[in-house]
Amino acid sequence: MIIHHPLLGPRDSAEFTYLGDANLIDRPDWQDKKAADKFYEYQYLRNNPAGEHQELWYHEAGDRSWLVVTRNTVTHEITKVELARDVARARGRSK
Amino acid sequence: MRVTGKNSGRYSGLRVIKEALTGHRGWKPAWRDPEPQKEYDIIIVGGGGHGLATAHYLASKFNITSVAVIEKGWIGGGNVGRNTTIIRSNYLLDGNEPFYEFSLKLWEGLEQDVNYNAMVSQRGILNLIHTDGQRDAYRRRGNAMLLNGADAELLSAEQVRAECPFLNFDNNRFPIKGGLAQRRGGTVRHDAVAWGYARSADSFGVDIIQNCEATGFRIKNGKCSGVETSKGFIGAKKVGVAVAGNSGKVMSMAGMRLPIESHVLQAFVSEGLKPIIPGVVTFGAGHFYVSQSDKGGLVFGGDIDGYNSYAQRGNLPVVEDVCEGGMALMPMIGRARLLRMWGGIMDMSMDGSPIIDKTGIEGLYFNGGWCYGGFKATPGSGWVFAHLLANDEPHQTATELRFDRFQRGYMIDEKGSGAQPNLH
Ligand SMILES: Cc1cc2nc3c(=O)[nH]c(=O)nc-3n(C[C@H](O)[C@H](O)[C@H](O)COP(=O)(O)OP(=O)(O)OC[C@H]3O[C@@H](n4cnc5c(N)ncnc54)[C@H](O)[C@@H]3O)c2cc1C
Numbered sequence: 001m002i003i004h005h006p007l008l009g010p011r012d013s014a015e016f017t018y019l020g021d022a023n024l025i026d027r028p029d030w031q032d033k034k035a036a037d038k039f040y041e042y043q044y045l046r047n048n049p050a051g052e053h054q055e056l057w058y059h060e061a062g063d064r065s066w067l068v069v070t071r072n073t074v075t076h077e078i079t080k081v082e083l084a085r086d087v088a089r090a091r092g093r094s095k
Numbered sequence: 096m097r098v099t100g101k102n103s104g105r106y107s108g109l110r111v112i113k114e115a116l117t118g119h120r121g122w123k124p125a126w127r128d129p130e131p132q133k134e135y136d137i138i139i140v141g142g143g144g145h146g147l148a149t150a151h152y153l154a155s156k157f158n159i160t161s162v163a164v165i166e167k168g169w170i171g172g173g174n175v176g177r178n179t180t181i182i183r184s185n186y187l188l189d190g191n192e193p194f195y196e197f198s199l200k201l202w203e204g205l206e207q208d209v210n211y212n213a214m215v216s217q218r219g220i221l222n223l224i225h226t227d228g229q230r231d232a233y234r235r236r237g238n239a240m241l242l243n244g245a246d247a248e249l250l251s252a253e254q255v256r257a258e259c260p261f262l263n264f265d266n267n268r269f270p271i272k273g274g275l276a277q278r279r280g281g282t283v284r285h286d287a288v289a290w291g292y293a294r295s296a297d298s299f300g301v302d303i304i305q306n307c308e309a310t311g312f313r314i315k316n317g318k319c320s321g322v323e324t325s326k327g328f329i330g331a332k333k334v335g336v337a338v339a340g341n342s343g344k345v346m347s348m349a350g351m352r353l354p355i356e357s358h359v360l361q362a363f364v365s366e367g368l369k370p371i372i373p374g375v376v377t378f379g380a381g382h383f384y385v386s387q388s389d390k391g392g393l394v395f396g397g398d399i400d401g402y403n404s405y406a407q408r409g410n411l412p413v414v415e416d417v418c419e420g421g422m423a424l425m426p427m428i429g430r431a432r433l434l435r436m437w438g439g440i441m442d443m444s445m446d447g448s449p450i451i452d453k454t455g456i457e458g459l460y461f462n463g464g465w466c467y468g469g470f471k472a473t474p475g476s477g478w479v480f481a482h483l484l485a486n487d488e489p490h491q492t493a494t495e496l497r498f499d500r501f502q503r504g505y506m507i508d509e510k511g512s513g514a515q516p517n518l519h
Contacts (some may be wrong), residue, residue, distance in 0.1 A: 048342075
């Protein structure tokens with residue numbers, strides 16, 4: 001698979017390590033009354049769809065940036081690659 | 096009651112001779128091809144090894160024969176026909192080892208039980224040791240195996256050399272310092288396992304319905320009363336799901352999210368060679384394992400590709416990685432040509448161990464999270480799942496294989512790598 005890095009252009013997926021579902025950006029609030037339940041869901045449960053999937057890839061053998069890759073899990077086709085930083089900020093994180 | 100002979104007759108050496116002498120006109124299809132009935136006591140979704148074994152044990156051990164196995168494709172087309180056929184019970188943890196040893200004992204009597212030649216071959220499995228720390232870890236593992244009634248033997252480098260002289264013993268980075276052997280481990284002809292269980296279950300009256308995809312569950316007031324399928328609705332008092340790599344997709348139709356990700360694992364077979372590898376050998380310094388099939392092909396594999404996938408094929412970086420592992424361990428493999436490779440979809444769980452449990456929905460039961468090691472579990476999983484479906488109580492070897500272990504903090508994490516499925 002070739003990942004089109006927003007800054008570096010086309011890169012072989014072998015340069016990256018894979019973390020998983022991009023929902024891992026949305027870490028729950030530890031002070032929430034239901035924090036224990038929310039952390040359980042955050043840590044252990046996955047949608048695991050057959051089809052479009054947003055996921056976190058880390059450019060370990062490159063510029064060490066985190067990317068959010070939109071990829072089809074049935075065809076392996078990649079349709080969108082964003083910097084995870086931009087995605088997280090758009091979701092109101094890391095202000 | 097069992098009516099062997101009703102469909103395909105009893106198989107035996109004598110029968111082979113008789114059929115050979117009479118032009119092979121007496122063979123019949125090994126199982127019927129029935130249309131679904133309106134209702135069953137139990138529907139099993141998924142005609143892989145685990146689903147078919149469950150049906151066989153439900154009928155033969157728990158006297159429940161109003162059973163259908165529904166399979167979206169053909170039986171044996173999933174992972175049961177795609178794996179590298181290794182069986183073993185060399186686990187460390189209490190939640191796992193009794194279960195896998197129970198399964199290995201069932202393999203030892205499988206062919207007589209189902210009257211089918213599955214080529215169960217206890218040619219042994221050898222895990223190589225490359226460092227002193229690894230020797231300590233394997234000694235501990237071997238002792239855990241012995242405590243659970245399994246066999247284990249710690250070998251010196253000399254003993255390993257006597258059995259596998261072709262290995263790269265004096266590699267500067269990964270010298271081979273010994274091994275942990277389980278002599279009762281080995282290989283089994285994988286598709287024969289699916290066919291043998293199917294034929295046996297069928298002979299008890301179980302309906303095996305192929306080309307019948309589950310498309311939804313009928314759930315009302317928290318109770319499941321049957322399955323919507325591509326052949327219409329089929330009612331059931333209980334539904335057991337055993338769909339391996341498709342677990343996430345199928346259970347989402349019941350509104351459930353699972354502690355599971357689907358990943359692709361590749362396998363490789365070389366051209367046929369003369370007998371060279373005595374049993375199963377696993378590299379301890381990288382991820383590579385190899386055995387030799389009875390046809391002579393070297394059957395080998397390594398890591399999963401490492402990203403979510405429902406495609407039954409992988410990518411080239413892992414091909415390279417696996418072959419590098421092979422070259423590091425046994426350089427002679429570089430002379431063999433690769434004949435075939437393929438992929439299968441693994442239900443990778445969050446701690447690397449399986450789940451056989453009720454769900455929060457009454458009448459709906461789940462069997463999955465097998466990762467890359469569920470073939471060896473096939474007989475045990477079938478028996479234990481049948482036990483759960485029949486008695487609503489977990490089998491004694493499966494009391495820890497529950498959904499709630501993640502929330503309660505009782506993970507069964509053999510590798511200690513945490514909730515990161517691509518590291519298990
Ligand atoms: C390359 C590879 C190597 C492996 N090597 C080993 C090994 O050496 N040793 C070992 O122990 N394990 C190994 N495994 C793992 C092992 O094969 C699996 O864990 C095990 O086969 C899973 O159980 P199963 O046989 O029931 O799965 P499957 O055979 O995959 O059965 C699941 C069935 O469910 C069906 N299904 C899915 N969705 C639906 C639906 N909606 N409706 C109806 N049916 C549906 C599928 O078509 C499939 O036939 C390996 C796997 C792979 C891919």
